[in-house]
Amino acid sequence: xxxxxxxxxxxxxxxxxxxxxxxxxxxxxxxxxxxxxxxxxxxxxxxxxxxxxxxxxxxxxxxxxxxxxxxxxxxxxxxxxxxxxxxxxxxxxxxxxxxxxxxxxxxxxxxxxxxxxxxxxxxxxxxxxxxxxxxxxxxxxxxxxxxxxxxxxxxxxxxxxxxxxxxxxxxxxxxxxxxxxxxxxxxxxxxxxxxxxxxxxxxxxxxxxxxxxxxxxxxxxxxxxxxxxxxxxxxxxxxxxxxxxxxxxxxxxxxxxxxxxxxxxxxxxxxxxxxxxxxxxxxxxxxxxxxxxxxxxxxxxxxxxxxxxxxxxxxxxxxxxxxxxxxxxxxxxxxxxxxxxxxxxxxxxxxxxxxxxxxxxxxxxxxxxx
Ligand code: NPQ
Ligand code: MG
Numbered sequence: 175x176x177x178x179x180x181x182x183x184x185x186x187x188x189x190x191x192x193x194x195x196x197x198x199x200x201x202x203x204x205x206x207x208x209x210x211x212x213x214x215x216x217x218x219x220x221x222x223x224x225x226x227x228x229x230x231x232x233x234x235x236x237x238x239x240x241x242x243x244x245x246x247x248x249x250x251x252x253x254x255x256x257x258x259x260x261x262x263x264x265x266x267x268x269x270x271x272x273x274x275x276x277x278x279x280x281x282x283x284x285x286x287x288x289x290x291x292x293x294x295x296x297x298x299x300x301x302x303x304x305x306x307x308x309x310x311x312x313x314x315x316x317x318x319x320x321x322x323x324x325x326x327x328x329x330x331x332x333x334x335x336x337x338x339x340x341x342x343x344x345x346x347x348x349x350x351x352x353x354x355x356x357x358x359x360x361x362x363x364x365x366x367x368x369x370x371x372x373x374x375x376x377x378x379x380x381x382x383x384x385x386x387x388x389x390x391x392x393x394x395x396x397x398x399x400x401x402x403x404x405x406x407x408x409x410x411x412x413x414x415x416x417x418x419x420x421x422x423x424x425x426x427x428x429x430x431x432x433x434x435x436x437x438x439x440x441x442x443x444x445x446x447x448x449x450x451x452x453x454x455x456x457x458x459x460x461x462x463x464x465x466x467x468x469x470x471x472x473x474x475x476x477x478x479x480x481x482x483x484x485x486x487x488x489x490x491x492x493x494x495x496x497x498x499x500x501x502x503x504x505x506x507x508x509x510x511x512x513x514x515x516x517x518x519x520x521x522x523x524x525x526x527x528x529x530x531x532x533x534x535x536x537x538x539x540x541x542x543x544x
Contacts, residue, residue: 175212175285177255180246180277180541182238183207185533187469190499191322194312196339196367197228203467203497204535206234208241210249210280217284218525220472221276222439229365229466230272230393230414230440237273238539245270245277246541257282261445271417271442278443279475287520292478294515294522297448299481303512307333307488308496309363309465312342316349323350326496330511333359333385333488339367344378351382359488363388366414370398377406385487386411386433393417399430409433413464417441419450426459433487437464438479439472447479455484465490470503474521477506481515502529 187203194200204225210217227233248263249255255263260278267274286296308331313319323334334354336346343362351360361384368376368390379387386409391398393414403410413435416422425431434454438447454461463480466472473494480489493508494501503523506513516522 175214175255175288176253177210177212177249177281178543179211180241180249181209181211182241182539182541183209183530184234184238184535185530186535187498187502187533189467189497190495192311193467193497195337195363196312196365198226200224200467203469204234205469206237206276207471207530208276208280210277210284212284214288215284217280217282217287217520218471219276219278219280219283220468221272222437222466222468222472223272232270232272237270237276240267240270240273241277242539242541245273249277249281250541250543255281257285257445261442272439275439275441275443278445279438282444283520290519292517292519292522293444293475294478294481294517297444297478297482299478299515300483301481301515303509303514304463304477304480304485304491305332305488306491306493306508306511306513307331307335307359307462308492309335309490310337312337312339313346316346319346320349320353323353327354329493330508331492332511333361335361335363335388335490338362338364340372343375347379347382347384359385361385361388361411363413364390366390366392370401373402373405376402380407384408388435389413389415396425396428396430399425400428403429403432411435413437414440416450419446419453422450423453423457426454426457432459434459434461435464436461436479437466438475439466440464444475444479448482451479451482451484460484460486462487463489463491465492467497469498470494470501470506470523471521471525473506474503474516474523477513477515500529502526
C-alpha cells in the first residue's frame, strides 16, 4: 500500500482510580495514537509508552519525535509499504521499539482491514476468547487493597497480580493469599524495585505459592535474575528485560526466566511478539500477555495475540472498565473471566472520533508525503 499521511494524536484519558507501581503513581493515561492514511484505507496504532521514562527509557514525547523525524518520513518516502516491511524500513533507527510498534500496528490495521482479515486470524489465534487477569496497584492500606481485590474477584478475574516494592510485599501478599480461595492464581510484579541484596527477603515469598515473581531487578541485570531463580522456588518472569526474541532466548538459556511476559510494544511490534511467542513455545516456556493501560485500540490487538497457543497463563488483558469509565472504542467486557477475541477486519474495533477529539491535548499533527 501507499501511505499518504501519518497522524499523531496525543490524548489525555482519565483513569477510574490512580494506579501506583514501584516507579510512581498514575492518575491519568497520556497516550499517543498513530493513524496512517493509505490508498487502501486508514489504520490505527496505539503507542504503549508512558508520558515519563519510568517504566522504560521510551516516553511519549520521545516516541513522537522519533516518529515525526525518522519513522514517518521513511514510510512516506517508500513507494510500497506493508506491515511486514516496516521493521526493515525502520532498522536504521536504533531501539525506539514502542514508537516502531505503534506505526507498524497502524500499517497492519490498514492492510488487514483492506483484506477483510482480523488480527487474530493473521497472528494465528487458536481461541475465540482469552483468560483474563488483573494488575492491582500499590494501595494506601492493606484494607483498601483487600477491598479492591475482592471487587476484581467478584467480577470474575481469573488471576490477581499485585504490584510490590520494598516495604509493600510480604504483608499485602499474605493478606491477599488469605483472602483468595485455595488454589487461586496469584503473582507479583516488582517493576525492578529490588537488588540482589534483597535475595533472602524475596525468598520469603516462596511461602505464598505464587505463580511467578515478575522483574525484581533492573532491565539490564540478567545475572542477578539467574542468581535469584536458582535460590527461590517461585518462578522468575521477565518483563522489562525482554526487548527482543534474541534477548529472550539468551535469558531462557541462562535460566534467568522460566516464564515470559510478552508486550508487543516493548519488542517493537506484534510481528516480533509472534516470533517471541513461537520461540518460547518451541522451548516449552509459558508466556502471558502483558498490559500497558491500553485503550480499546491496543487492547484489541493484545486480546488477539493472547489467543495464540503458547499463551497458557491469564494475561493483564483486563476489561476496559478496569482502567477507563469510557473507552476509545466499543468496550471490552469481562464474560466469565474472559474477553472475546475481536473477529472484525484489522483490530476489529471502531475508534470513537468524538472521544479522540474530546480527549485531545493538542491539535492533530499530520505528516504528509513528498
Ligand atoms: C507492567 N503494566 O506489567 C505494567 C506496568 C505499567 C498492567 O501492570 C501508564 C502506562 C502507566 C503504562 C503503569 C501493568 C503504567 C504503564 C504500569 C505500565 O509492568
Ligand atoms: Mg511488569
